[in-house]
Amino acid sequence: MAAARAAVADGSRVAPLDAGPVEYAEAGSGPALLSIHGAGGGFDQGLAIAAQLVGEGVRVVAPSRFGYLRTPVPAAGDPRAQVDAQADAHAALLDHLGIDRAIVLGLSAGARSAVAFAVRHPQRVAALILAVPALHAPESPVAVDPTGGSRLAFAVVKAGGDFFWWALRGLAPSLVVRFVGVPPDVLAAADGAERARIAATIAAVAPLSARAEGIRIDSAYVPHDMPVERIAAPTLVITARDDHFNTLPAASRAAAGIRGARLMVFESGGHLLVGRTGEARAATRGFLAAHGLLEEDRTGDASGSSGRT
Template sequence: MTRRGMLVGGLAAAAAALGGVAWRFRMDLGRAQAGARDGSRLLSLSGQLIEYADRGGGPALLSIHGAGGGFDQGLANASELVGDGYRIVAPSRFGYLRTPVPPDASPAAQAEAHAALLEALAIPKAIVLGVSAGARSAVELALRRPERVAALVLMVPGLYAPQSPVSIEPSRGSRFAFWVVNAGGDFAWWAAMKMAPSTLIRFLGVRPELVAAASPAEQRRVLDIVRSVEPLSRRYRGINVDSTPDLHELPLERISAPTLIVSARDDLFNTLPAARYAADRIPGARLAVFDTGGHLLVGRGAAVRAEVSAFLDGGGPEPAGGAQDSPN
């Protein structure tokens, strides 16, 4: 074969490979977009559109998702933590999926939107589950509308801590992932999932080596969470809201709802100081701390579910006067 023929053949092979990559990306993105549309509803509450899902029957549980989520993540979180037997209401917070960002996107404003949603659905009181950045509006709801909160569960909470604040892990890979998020780049996130998933796992607050040592089922769960951030272009506005929070001291001692707080010592988002700070101030709060697990509580699913189940069954809240740190 001549040199020209080899060049033409190489270019043709490269074009075919690029075409295959583009086809796989379009297929994967289409599935992600369909999943982010299916199963939710829209309500206009005082002029603010709120997307939410409403599933199941039983005691009401308001599932408030973390950064990178939406109603779909809220449903998944509730399914993992409490299973069946509850009516799960899972809103998409400000900037996520079909819920737009209002002029006031503060956790306090988001809490008022949660209360309005419960009222519109004729739910007088609900268990409130706040995960990661979702813990901020969960706490505000418990403070502002205590009559609406039957119990409060805060998982790896992205709350205020006076001396050791919650923060994004500062590695070069995490800085790259944050750049991708700011750009709202669907293809860049998809490509990183295919080529460097450990970078995104670390960006989500977990040491990649912890995931590598986990069971195959747990590895699949973590990768499903990474994948669930797609379509990033419909979530990055909310992520940007969550990434620049105005965290400040709140009167946590006024929270009257029974409270469970869960964190891990190796959470790369450093939520443990905030979890301890909140547990020390919320009357009767129970604090469960795991040695390992990271921000996604890898390998701790059964133990976390047991903590939540005991708490919701009435065995969890500690007597007033201090939190219990459950070492694991």
């Protein structure tokens, strides 16, 4: 527990914005990349997903969303309105840092405020990347795996109990893997480096108590139609067919609604894209290079990806 708290005690700052304090961290140099974490995350997850899905050559700005770590929850309100408020807070953070435009990366539940940001502040978005997006799909909604074990894990997470999360990870690791949207057999077939990455991702949810309020906000949100047709930025949407959170329908719907968007679907990998981050990163970098936002990689490209576009 102490190690988990120490890991998030350093490496971030708090911006005193008009809407309230927002924690953030920065890394790298180059075009600005606003990296918006998913449920159970924070600035630390934002830095990690930027490294995994984009890599070098960008200036990463990774905020902690409302209720996560040192970013407090604003006045209580409708969860949908909070998504818009979160998008406006993203814009205010960029203002604070003197950044006019940014590439925007939204992971899972973070895709909601990424989309809202692209709709409400279109001139600020150089490109939009939505990874396993927890958006609206009325015919087949995004949902936690319905098994009893996943419901138990979800109850532990919503309660924000550090000890119970630690115990659950130790006593029922396959349950936790399924809870984070990854089929256990996919993880079992992965190489050692990928298994270590997933273990680190799960461990990084601690301290759960410092993220619990944000998790409750994310879980209270009911996805609804957002005016994605108003998004003008080049857009790449990435998901996996076997994501246990069922983000494929939402990803497909978003890509169909955003003019010119590209959809990349992996046949396997689950919610954490197990074994697919190299391909996803190559595709992301190729996408950004095609729009003049990164220099084209000379060591690899996305042409060998097994994703469907």
